[in-house]
Amino acid sequence: MPTRKTAAGERALVTRTRAALDGLEHLVGGMGTAALALLALTGLLAVAVSCLAGVGLRLIPTALRGLRAVADRERARLSRWGPEIVSPDPVPGRWRAALAQPAVRRELAWVSLHATLGLLLGVLGLTLPFSGVRDLLYPLYWWLLPASEVVSAGLGWRTDDWPGAFAVSPLSLGWFVLALVFIPGMARMQARPGRRLLAAPGADLALRVAQLTATRAAALDAHATELRRIERALHDGTQNRIVAVNVLLGAARRAVARDPATADELLDRAQDAAEQALAELRAVVRGILPPVLDERSLPDALSGLAAACPVPCRIDAEVPGRCPASVEATAYFVVAEALTNIAKHSRARRAVVTVRGTGDRLRLSIADDGRGGAAEDGGSGLGGMRRRAEAHDGTFELTSPPGGPTTVIVSLPCGL
Ligand SMILES: Nc1ncnc2c1ncn2[C@@H]1O[C@H](COP(=O)(O)OP(=O)(O)OP(=O)(O)O)[C@@H](O)[C@H]1O
Ligand SMILES: [Mg+2]
Known part of the structure; x- marks a missing residue:
């Protein structure tokens, strides 16, 4: 103690x-x-x-x-x-x-x-x-x-x-x-x-309205993308497995009187499919709000991500209190996507994730010493990070010159 x-x-x-x-x-x-x-x-x-x-x-x-x-x-x-x-x-x-x-x-x-x-x-x-x-x-x-x-x-x-x-x-x-x-x-x-x-009240307000309109659109966009992702995961994964369970159970019921051995085998397969459906459902739920954030702090959750990253990754986190759940979830998904990118594209030898809770903002920086050249239009991950950050009225910055290093900096308002 x-x-x-x-x-x-x-x-x-x-x-x-x-x-x-x-x-x-x-x-x-x-x-x-x-x-x-x-x-x-x-x-x-x-x-x-x-x-x-x-x-x-x-x-x-x-x-x-x-x-x-x-x-x-x-x-x-x-x-x-x-x-x-x-x-x-x-x-x-x-x-x-x-x-x-x-x-x-x-x-x-x-x-x-x-x-x-x-x-x-x-x-x-x-x-x-x-x-x-x-x-x-x-x-x-x-x-x-x-x-x-x-x-x-x-x-x-x-x-x-x-x-x-x-x-x-x-x-x-x-x-x-x-x-x-x-x-x-x-x-x-x-x-x-x-x-x-020095801040002209009128001009400031107009700028703020423009910013809020843009971030509201980004929030709706991020929300729609998220719903699409969940819908795809449920449709392509869980729903297919449950259809299979249904079909297998139907076949087993028809076979039970005339061929109990086949019925038994079909029931086994139905059970496997049900277990897979359950596992996929759990993965989808975890993708909505990682339970680790519910049970432990953001630094702990990020340590879990770093441990699972194939590139050696150090977490340096100083967050005095807890932020709202949606801000922590955004921080978690940003780091998760940045580390996936590092593992997939960077050829880095090491990565460092720095998290600071200062004043009323949560700042995240994810840096690697890889080959650089990351671009937002290369896929959907980096763009998704920007949309997630902007939906919270936060900022997203990517620095990745060819030859490296790559740094992603995200700042989120969180009222610590
Ligand atoms: N850390 C990195 N180091 C080097 N290149 C990177 C890094 N992160 C991203 N990139 C490059 O930027 C591109 C865009 O990344 P982004 O995450 O948007 O898409 P993706 O990872 O290819 O696909 P996904 O939509 O599944 O995330 C990648 O295709 C990759 O070439
Ligand atoms: Mg990616």
Whole structure:
């Protein structure tokens, strides 16, 4: 029991560290756009001052176009790690019309927040791990510092001798813990004004409606394909076997009086056919929702698939909780089809399946070191994976240059 607890603790720490590193990456990116926002804000203030002097009105559209360029950079950055934010219509050429554009007004609110709070959050976020590294390495460099810069004040002990310098290193732990705890939230806070103010509500809604119409069609399509598959499996397999049972039982009944030996043999065959029908029925049922998902977790179910794959396959799964059954079933079928493809087509030496449950998404990546060249129009499997993912409002990406390697990445919303 304690080992299971330790393993869960380790997994939570790894997930937390990964979230903090992701957050740090976002904070650094956000700091870049915040610095640009500060420049744009300074330009806008200069134009505003010149307007007060009565000479800057003509400069307003140009300054606002500069602001749009900076806001578009932030839109592109935020779109890379969340829902896409589309750029609004271009800034009108006349200053009155430009200032009246709702998107411009929201950008003005955003630039004042991002250039100040966004920059501050970026600097604070970087300070935490930087201070950790500084304290950790203090014993290596304290003796190089000029006497006036040796930090002895505030810590309560001397840091300008060896024991004192070594006593500084453990402080780094505190900084790293603070970084782990606060950085993901700081990254979200830094991105919030951009997500709220840079996404034009109307355009966003129209895009969303188009996306939902497409995914609804994909869902219906996937549903129809699934029904066809089940219908074929029942028609070609189970139904045929039961017809055979019926015929054999009829023949046995006719033979029972005149030739009991033949009747016995026919009954044997009927029993075999009934058992086969049962086995096929079980396979069909398993194809609808694998029972292993019902009994065990998604990582366990995927380990079962990996064990059955003829190409050596490693599963690296970190999923903190359970996703809705339909999402887990989609993840299972995607991995099952990807591994079947690897076994059938890739000539790979090994494959790796990575599953991560982060935030509200389940991300799957199935990679092999085979010959590549996979194409969606080559069969029905890859296209089926895309339809399954899109039916859940998820995404599907295939990278498979000739010569390999091949990677399939599927991301599904799941509200973990
Ligand atoms: N991992 C892979 N490595 C190399 N080629 C691949 C890989 N996966 C798929 N392919 C190529 O892409 C094509 C399309 O794959 P897809 O799964 O859509 O069809 P399929 O496996 O041929 O048939 P099915 O409809 O039974 O799945 C395959 O025919 C194969 O040539
Ligand atoms: Mg296939």
